[in-house]
Amino acid sequence: MTKYSVIGQRLPRVDAATKLTGQAKFAADFTLPNMLWGKVLWSPYPHANIRQIDVSEAAALKGVKAVITAADVPKKKDDEEYPGAMSSCLARNKVIFAGQPVAAVAAINQYVAEEALALIKVDYEVLPAVIDIEEAMKPGAPLVHPNTFTMNIPDKDKKPTNIFWYSKIEKGNIDAGFRQADVVLENVYRTQVVHHGYLEPRASMANVEPDGKVTIWSDNQGIFELREIVAGLLNIPFSKLKVIPVEVGGAFGGKSSQIVAPLCVLLSGKSGLPVKIVTSREETFKTNRPAPAALFTVKIGATKDGAITGAYVKMVYDFGALSGIGGMGQFSFGGPPMLNTYRIPNIKIDNYSVYTNKTPSGPYRGPTATQAAFAIESQLDEVARALKIDPVEFRLKNVSVDGDPMNAPGFGGDDHFGKIGFKPVMEQMKKYLNKRGPVKGGNRGRGVSCGYWATASGSAGAIINLNADGTLDVLIGSVDVSGTRTIAAQVVAEELGVPYEKVTVNTGDTDVAPYSTLSAGSMIARSISKPLHLACQDIIAQLCERAAPLLEVRPDELEYTRGQVQIKGKPDKALTLAEIGGKTFHFPGGSPIIGRGSTQGSGSSPVIAMSTADVEVDKETGKVKILNFATIQDTGCSINPTLIEGQQQGAAAQGIGWALMEKSVYQNGVIQNATLLDYRVPTAVDLPYIDAFAVEIEYENSPFGIRGAGEPPLVPTVAAIANAIRDATGVRMKEVPMTPETVFWALQKKGK
């Protein structure tokens, strides 16, 4: 891209030096004088009534300053409807998953706090639990929430069920679609619970002052969201609650939940001292909000020349014990749109969301999309094989283009595509693979897959202060999870035509910063660029007003260009930012120049990412080695290609882990492998270099045409690897992770 001078440059992250030298402060790095350490008692059972909790011995232990249970948490209306934890940060009368917070203590150090936990006596009446997704759907299954009825099924006499949400999409006539097909293939696919695996465990510190002012330091994906969650749970007015932004050690959706922050506030309130809780890795795995397991039936039909005539998908997502946290409802919105990549005349989708007594799930990088892509794109691969059509060609034959109707409507209610880059991404992939040539060697194979995702956007504000020396301080309220400050600095430098180094971006706390949406949904670059653009326009208008008397003209006779205000067409009659700032601030009648921007979201932008893997399968052991991996996405305008590549490579690595290694193993409803290497996130040895390319089809609704990055490259990755294994061995893996063990047995079954 040559059209910009700062945008599109591979500039170093503004936070690089502090992070590289250990100076950057993460939540657990903060301490206050007289700070106490908190520890949480978690439910050991997936389903049980709490008959009684006796904390007297724990409270009497020397060094213990506060013990809390549900009795210390404000009661909510929902408590009656969902006894358990729907609206409470500590279990009230009942636990509905293993790892649910039951009580918490604050003590002079971690060791005393740990000792105190062992002294809390909880009398549980263990109830039958439902862990398996299919069991949960059967009539008569134990109910996770006794008062749950399926949303969207109109039925007056309906009975309570674990199926809490259902949606249906029907387009054309699915039976006719299959009748027109020369090949119709059906398979069942299954995915397991996976965890984000962020390296920083959850950590919060809170200080409740005598006047009721609460301050929180906590890992999060949105300081305003965090404030809303805690304020809502504990009935605190927003203005009495200050959230300090911290560096966040990986989030991927997982840090939009806040489990220990409200407990820190309660413990601090009760003890009168600051309280910090840092969860262990085991606690982080067992008590946080992983991605849901899912079960799919996929049936796809196509004619012999490769036109898809019909697709039926039944998708069932296992959301665990709760359907969201902090008012953020979770349901399987990422599943149905997977068919949007293609023109399909006849479609039927049945989409179920189910409760079980497993860990409640939450968003993970393209929530619920990766599971659906694994199933649908695996099945598309089978159809292409049956038709003997190259998998990229097959996708190109059916690709959706500008103006096509969407199979599953977007969030904003849009039902037709605007300008999209699906075809350019596929063509780029074709070029890449042609250049690489075919995979050579025994037991080797190649797979490709697409993944659809609509990058989101949200409301945000921005404030820019012009300093008297011409430098600029930018204030935003977005927590920097993946380069927000760097991108904001590039946008402001571009808009005002000043050097990148002259712009300093700060994320303020909730007392001073303008509101901003979550740093999630691949949306922050787009969401923050809009108000920054307006704030820059605001600054320029003010600059012209201040410069007019100094240059002895009217403001409308002036123009702004490359860091200076000049009389139109006369670059020699000009004043720089520093000259205007310096001249106007310090003289009588002068006033500071402050730019302000505030915008709502700009809809969701449809994108696809495409992945390809070359693999080698060891038939003796079932081990799959990734020989080559590439990922391509339509990112819209790429503000900083290095950051975008980083997002793509990281997402691909998570997808490779999801495909080959990762799952939370449940036994009797309790996670058994709660360490990083038993859960098994990929190491540097497990992965190759990851080729990453951006296709930049500009999105019409955002400054510079940004679409967003982060989530999409994860979506197609699992299926691409499954398809590569199929290519290498002839075996279709229908369940992930595809560990050496499962691949070995699949090969044995096939008799190879």
Place this chain on the structure above:
Amino acid sequence: MKKLITLTVNGQQQEILVEPQQTLVEALRYTLGLTGTKEGCGNGNCGSCTVIMDGKIVNSCLVFAVEAAGKEIVTIEGVSQGGKLHPLQQAFMDEGALQCGFCTPGFIISGIALLNVNRHPTEEQIRHAFAGNLCRCTGYDKIVRATLKAAAL
């Protein structure tokens, strides 16, 4: 019963009181205030707490503070000299080899330890040297490339 120990951290001799069950990472972070060393797992899986002890890398979550008595420790805070980044840190910055930054101090320490014994490692040697350091953001691609770049200097 707390115990008084003496150790050298980043060239500075320190006398600190530690609990018998306190780990070195806890002592560094919460007694000495050197929070650049991170604790990601507490069981030696992730390498975020990597420090150099008497010339060799250790997971400081697996070392009791009392075991560090009399030892020389180098943490991330002791890597850059005179306000100038170490060449490996500079390469990480230039190549975009960091994202969230939580694992980064551990990678820098492990990378420096590698370059101390093998000035020109191959890609494979670098990947093996980093096998004890987990990163969830980058996919390791840019980390390996940055280390190769620093090794080529």
